[in-house]
Amino acid sequence: MNMIVTGGCGFIGSNFVRYWLGLHADARVVVYDKLTYAGRRENLRDLWDDARLSLVIGDIGDQALVRRTCQEHSIQLIVNFAAETHVDQSILGPLVFTDTNVRGTHVLLEVARELGLRLHHISTDEVYGHIPDGHQSVETDPLAPRSPYAASKAAADQLVQAYAITYGLPVTITRGANNVGPYQYPEKAVPLFSTNVLLGEPIPVYGDGLQMRDYAHVFDHCAGIEAVLLRGEIGEVYNVGTGREMTNLEMVDIVLNTLGADPGLVRHVTDRPGHDRRYSMNVDKLRSLGWAPQYDPRQAVAEAARWYAANAWWWEPIRSGEFRGYYDRQYADRLSGGPP
Ligand code: NAD
Ligand code: DAU
Secondary structure: OEEEEEOOOOHHHHHHHHHHHHHOOOOEEEEEEOOOOOOOHHHHOOOOOOOOEEEEEOOOOOHHHHHHHHHHOOOOEEEEOOOOOOHHHHHHOOHHHHHHHHHHHHHHHHHHHHHOOEEEEEEEHHHHOOOOOOOOEOOOOOOOOOOHHHHHHHHHHHHHHHHHHHHOOOEEEEEEOEEEOOOOOOOOHHHHHHHHHHHOOOEEEEOOOOOEEOEEEHHHHHHHHHHHHHHOOOOOEEEEOOOOOEEHHHHHHHHHHHHOOOHHHEEEEOOOOOOOOEOOEOOHHHHOOOOOOOOOHHHHHHHHHHHHHHOHHHHHHHHHOOHHHHHHHHHHHHHHOOOO
């Protein structure tokens, strides 16, 4: 199958490309990526010599380039990972989230409609909003996003579903939980906390740290997407996670224990505005396709922390370079003040 993987130089996209090429000898993959700060060629550095893989640098909002790329490579399937993805960045500068996540996805849908392609869209559990104790989101639940990032992802989901209904476009959607694993940009909590520990810097825990997340291994997410691509029902949505949550303080404990670090590094800092307290998804629908998560969330976090300990070549240039400006903007006041 010839596929275009948008956002394939990012965290989950690059893991997916490696996963897919590893299992499908006859695969042809075109990575289409704008190479924002989060998109990094080195995430696929072991694969660029593989004749089955090519890279086109471009914006998913550029309809002519997306169309030409799909035509030139005889693409049959678009898998859309491309997005602005960090909630804190969406609070600091929200408009680019609408440009890429909403308009960009819309452009991909238009190209899919023009050329008769299948589109698989990567969504998130954040579209369901904060989930009260005792409930796990199912795919038919109403969307109730609460951050600019989550709202842009929910809008994209709804466009994808509208194209299925209005034009009969063959689409599928997966909604992923919090992924952890190799090559995650260190703005996200697990790589940020791991690399802070390795640098001897404090760990900024927002608020009381009792927010709940399902920390799922990115390999399980890739396997879930594969199951939907191969066996999923066209027009359907599938949740992908472990179905088990932990508090952020528990996640921090795992990072500290795995890296043998001093718990005194933890600082409770001013909370994220509108911080969703709990995400939790039921993943039975995906299990019915024969998929099951291979990693327990505790193992997933520990394994991710170990990856950062072993791969300073990847994160040190990021942490000592462009990331510094964002880090200061996001954390300098938080870390210099007293308790929140
Ligand atoms: P990421 O930020 O690591 O990577 C995003 C990629 O998209 C980068 O390579 C970037 O260069 C590219 N990109 C951004 N804007 C683009 C544009 N306009 N045109 C082309 N490429 C563009 O993100 P990630 O964590 O790998 O997330 C991938 C997808 O999975 C996103 O759609 C995200 O919403 C979703 N998701 C992420 C998680 C998670 O925990 N990280 C969980 C569930 C769903
Ligand atoms: O749930 C899926 C989502 O997971 C994806 O759609 C997003 O793209 C991805 O960024 C992630 O969103 P979160 O906001 O949940 O992840 P993040 O890693 O930013 O934060 C995880 C938890 O840790 C969250 O409760 C906020 C908290 N946190 C985060 C940071 C960066 C802190 O306490 N301190 C921090 O410095």
